[in-house]
Amino acid sequence: MREIIRMILILAILTTFSGGLLAAIRGGTKEKIENQQLQFVKGPAIKAILEGASNDPIVDRFKLMDGDVERSFFVGVFDGKANAVALESFGKGYGGDVGVMVGINVDDGKLLGAGVTTHAETPGMGAKAKEDPGFVSQFKGVPIQESYKVTKDGGKIDAISGATITSRAVAAGVTDVAGIYNRLKPQVSEKIKEFNK
């Protein structure tokens, strides 16, 4: 009996220390990791969508609360006027969540473009959503609307052949972004003015 208690006690102490240590390190590196992800994962997509912006959208960003969720907005300055935002949302793909970054022109309410950020789709099939710019370019210049659908579901987006689920995920991500933007529109247009230079 004493032996069992000793085993339980030692394992418990060990795991407690381990948990505490990891929590401390996670807390210390959280911000750094977020910056790294912005730079290496979301950065390329943001830069591609807000191409030609005179600022660095990764630096010029703000956060807004959407219900209980915090959303990051990346600001693009064109011709000296901050009139574009990019934000990310997710759609359910074949291998988990597909992250979609979408740029919106605040002035005319049209999409500036979309790009896939994180995904675990099949290489050569769904992964094309990220590699092939032809697919995401279909979102460019489209006005913000209630929902985006692939042609199979009665929409206007041509799915990648062999990757309907991934294409649906991207469309769902863009739909979600449009929803967030419509909900937060007043706050976004308020915040974005701070970036006018």
Added chain:
Amino acid sequence: MAKTIVQEFTKGLWDEIPPFRLVLGLCPTLAVTKSVENGIGMGLATTFVLLGSNILVSALRNVIPSKVRIACYIVIIATFVTVVELLMQAYTYPLFLTLGIFIPLIVVNCIVLGRAEAFASKNGIAKSMADGLGIGIGFTLALASLGAVREVLGAGTILGIPVFGPSFEPFKFMVEAPGAFVSLGLMLAIMNLAGKK
């Protein structure tokens, strides 16, 4: 026959160099040695885990009950692996992306658990440190040399710098999975010949 601390350190570099002599830890050896850089990154991450887990296991060797020792070792090793994972995400994000799943898999790398069970649980802290450091650096050297062979032949570069002229046609086979087996086999043969008395 008691060995000195220096001997405990140097044995990991030649006599017991994993993967060539101990033939342990082959999974990361085969998977990440596409380039020298990956090999060194993986090796150093493993060295850190080995060093940390050896020190802690050795320090706690009289406290840990033998019936739950493996569970305790795994907790210690997993903690260090998670620390490495977080630090790599924070400071060397591109390397973290290429090594991907193989960083968390250090937990089940039999070198780490093997050294904890076979060495650190029976020896003092100083010797265990020397052992962990030696084996870790040996592992790093082995991965780097295997990575060098594969990178030079398979991509014509070393650490990303081209070594042959533009007329060199990369031997693609070497950077793919079968090339890993072939080059590891050849390295093992050379090591055995060199170590023959």
